[in-house]
Amino acid sequence: MKEKITIGPFHPELEESVYFKLVADENRTVTHVEIINGFIHRGMESLVTQKNFMQNLILTERVCSLCSNNHPFAYALAVEKISGVKVPPRAEALRVIADEVKRVASDLFNLAMLTHLAHHHELMKDTMDAREHMQDLKEIIWGNRMDMSANQLTGVKYDLNEEKIKLILETIALVEPKVNALQDRYENDESIRAKTIGVGVLPYEDALELGVTGPVARGSGINNDVRVVAPYSLYGELKPKVTLRDGCDVHSRAMARFGDIVEAIRMIKEVVANLPEGDTYVEKRPHIPAGEAVVRVEAPRGELIYYLKTDGSQKPVRMKWKVPTFTNWEALKVMILGDKVDNVTMILNSIDPCISCTER
Amino acid sequence: MKIEEFNNAIKSKISSGYELKEDKDSYGNASAWIILSNKRDSESVAKAVKAYKGRCIVATAYKNIDGTHTVIYHFDIEGLIINLQLETEDQSIFSITPILPSANWAEREIREMYGVEPIGHPDKDRLFLDYSLAKGVLNEYISLSKMQLGVSETDVLWENVNKEVKQ
Numbered sequence: 449m450k451e452k453i454t455i456g457p458f459h460p461e462l463e464e465s466v467y468f469k470l471v472a473d474e475n476r477t478v479t480h481v482e483i484i485n486g487f488i489h490r491g492m493e494s495l496v497t498q499k500n501f502m503q504n505l506i507l508t509e510r511v512c513s514l515c516s517n518n519h520p521f522a523y524a525l526a527v528e529k530i531s532g533v534k535v536p537p538r539a540e541a542l543r544v545i546a547d548e549v550k551r552v553a554s555d556l557f558n559l560a561m562l563t564h565l566a567h568h569h570e571l572m573k574d575t576m577d578a579r580e581h582m583q584d585l586k587e588i589i590w591g592n593r594m595d596m597s598a599n600q601l602t603g604v605k606y607d608l609n610e611e612k613i614k615l616i617l618e619t620i621a622l623v624e625p626k627v628n629a630l631q632d633r634y635e636n637d638e639s640i641r642a643k644t645i646g647v648g649v650l651p652y653e654d655a656l657e658l659g660v661t662g663p664v665a666r667g668s669g670i671n672n673d674v675r676v677v678a679p680y681s682l683y684g685e686l687k688p689k690v691t692l693r694d695g696c697d698v699h700s701r702a703m704a705r706f707g708d709i710v711e712a713i714r715m716i717k718e719v720v721a722n723l724p725e726g727d728t729y730v731e732k733r734p735h736i737p738a739g740e741a742v743v744r745v746e747a748p749r750g751e752l753i754y755y756l757k758t759d760g761s762q763k764p765v766r767m768k769w770k771v772p773t774f775t776n777w778e779a780l781k782v783m784i785l786g787d788k789v790d791n792v793t794m795i796l797n798s799i800d801p802c803i804s805c806t807e808r
Numbered sequence: 809m810k811i812e813e814f815n816n817a818i819k820s821k822i823s824s825g826y827e828l829k830e831d832k833d834s835y836g837n838a839s840a841w842i843i844l845s846n847k848r849d850s851e852s853v854a855k856a857v858k859a860y861k862g863r864c865i866v867a868t869a870y871k872n873i874d875g876t877h878t879v880i881y882h883f884d885i886e887g888l889i890i891n892l893q894l895e896t897e898d899q900s901i902f903s904i905t906p907i908l909p910s911a912n913w914a915e916r917e918i919r920e921m922y923g924v925e926p927i928g929h930p931d932k933d934r935l936f937l938d939y940s941l942a943k944g945v946l947n948e949y950i951s952l953s954k955m956q957l958g959v960s961e962t963d964v965l966w967e968n969v970n971k972e973v974k975q
Contacts, residue, residue, distance in 0.1 A: 454972060469972065486936035493921075525833075534834050659863030659884075659910030677887030678837040742839060742882060742889055753882060755868045770866035770882075770914075778912055807936050 449474050453789055457487050461565060461793040464488060464803040468792060476789045481781050489807040493768060500762040501527060501736060505601060508769075512804040513594040514557065515771070517550040518747040520599040522769070525680065526756040527601050529741040531734035537724040539603035544682045544719050545616070546590070546598035546606075547745075548712040552623070553582040554748035555663075555705040555712075558800040559634065562702055565794040566643045571633060578626040585619045588612075603729025613720055624713055631706045644699035648783035648795035651696055658779050662750020662772045663708065664799050667701035669694045674746040686715050698791075698798040705800075708748070736760070747772060749800045771805035809860065809886040811840045817859070818842075821852040839889040847894040847901055850881065854904035854911070860885045864904065864911035869918040877924050881911065896924060903929040 451474075456467040465487035471480035492511060496504050508519040521543060528535065535543075556579035563572040583593045589612055590596035598604050608616070634640055650660070655668035665672055671690050675683040691707020693700035738760040744753045750772030757766040776799045783795045811830055824846035831839045842853060857864070862885035869879045876897045881904070883890040894901065901918075903926035905911045915926040916935040 452972075457969075486934070489936040529833055656861060656863075657909050659865070659908075672884070672887075674887075678889070680833070680835050680837070684835060742891060743833065744889070751865070753865050755866075755880070755882065757870070766868065766870040768866070768868040774866065774913055775863075775910060778909070 450479070451476075455792060457484075459793075462796070463561070464801070466796075466801070466803055468796075470784075470789060470792065472789050478784050478787055478789060478792070481784045483777070483780065485777075485803070485807060487807075488804050492808040493766075496767045497764055501601065501764070504764065504767070505599070509595050509597060511769075511771075511808060512802050514554045514802055515550070515747040515749060515752070515805065516595045517546055517598055518745050518752050519769070520597075521547060522743055522745045522752050522754040523756070523767075524599045524601050525743040525745065526741045526754045527734065527736060529743060530739040530756065530758055531736050533602050533730055533734050535603050535730065536727045538607075538726045539728050540681045541719050541723050542604040542606065542608065542728060543599060544686070545608070545716055546596055546604070548716045548719075549582060549585060549616075550596065551712045551748045552627075552709050552716075553579050553586065554800075555709050556582070556627075558748075558797065559630075559702055559705060561797050562644070562698070562794065563640070565797055566640060568637070568639055571630075571637065571640065574626070574633075575630055578623055578630060581619050581623045581626075585616065588615060600729060602734055603727070605729075607728050608720075608723065613723070616716065616720055620713055620717060627706070627709055627713065631703075631710070634702055634706065641699065643791075643794070644697065644702065644798075645695065646697055647791050648698045648787060648798050649696050650779050650783050652694075654782045655696070655779065658775065658782070660750070660776045660779050662747070662776070662800075663701050663704040664750065664772075664776045664779060666691060666704035666707070667693050667798075668696045672751065674744045674751050678744060680743070680745060682719065686718065688715065698794060701798045736762075749773060749802055750776065769808075771802060773799065773802045773806040777801070777806065809888040811838060811888070811890075814840065814856065814860070814885065814888075814890065817856045818853055821856065822849045823852075824849060837887075837889075839891065841891045841893065844892065844894045847879075847896055850892060850894055850904055851902055851907065853883075853890075853892050854881075854907040857883045857885060857890065858907055862886075862890075862908075864908045864914060865889070867911065867914035867918060869922045869924055871922060877922055879918060879924065881914070899923055900925045900927055902927050905929050905931075 451472045453470040457465045467484040469482040470478050473479050505520050508523045509516050511519045560572050560575035587593045650668050652668050669692050673690050675688045688711050691704050693704050740757040742755050753770045755768040759765050827843040829841040862883050865882040865884050867881045879894055881892040915929050918924050920935050920937050
């Protein structure tokens, strides 16, 4: 007997609005999947062409909250490329610190959601507890728990003194053992393994064909981390070590995220210890001539690309961005088909969807 | 992946000529711009990208002052970005999704936002916008309030959901 099941557009297990129409057989195995999007479409790509370059810095930070630091980062890189501005070394270092702090907090949040959906609330509580230290750090240094407002055109808006560096190192010293212990628990916990291994499988060939990025790609054994394949900022020197897993399932994607967190902690410590002296931005306001630029950064969810076209005026002619979820989304159909209905929201969570970003 | 190597791979495949530009960012990452004179050749370039196990990252479209549209595909092969630019006067392009499935959403979005039809695209459904909104919304200015009220003044969405539930 066929059964029609709908999840969404609003549902307690969905972080954002999306609408699943599923057909399941008598074993509650999904035989057909249709996903309807567009509930958070705000026409932001049209809006950015009506704002000037400074205003757009604020707007891009508000595309979404979880990767809010990557949008202005990539946007600033695009403007700087067209203007021919090279930001000071200290600004590069500060950009990396902000980005990696954000990555730790974002990935831990996703992992906490995974345990919530797997009904392992003790582990969820401990994961959120570790993340809370990063949230407190963001609040103290950047003044906000989500939108850090770290980037500006030609540099960064914040600076670190000895007291703040000490605070970062103290926080990392608290978080690091917790992350290591959590990594071990996620890897070996019986109930987590039972619920996530072999669930939501995205084979290597499909992952390659669909062009998935970030931890979704890494969980299927593909390394297209922008920080490695096309290094920007300080990543050429930092050489992030990428964790590849070949399980292609929800568990592999979670463990790839742990690899990212561990590397992020290593890089924060390294950059803070070798913080270059000098300016944090180029004082002269940049002249933005006519031109076009394509830039990429690695967001916590994967590759974020910005296309910017200017005509010498104060506003962009066209600005387009593509977030990781935009391409990872189609992979959901591969992952969900043939899996159990009860696993659908957990599989959705495993791509760490950012629907506000995707629909813009 | 070197730009020269890719250029050699597509040279004989493109029938109507193209312009190749190279670009480098301040960190030393190279990218290529291929500007086609005939939009039909996009399929040949997509096949070459596929042969190198590359992917379509996304595609950008915009409307020019003379009413024509420019479409730029952004491809990635082993970290090298290849931007493929083409012009269309009749609001249509030849879909590369059958060759590179990673271009699926990008082409659907172009159809929806600019009314540029990717001919041969396997998926006819809307991507983000409701059917009550016309195709090509980014070609004209629609205020957010009109867009939102246009949806909420009617019961179209609710009726659709209700119909599905009753079935």
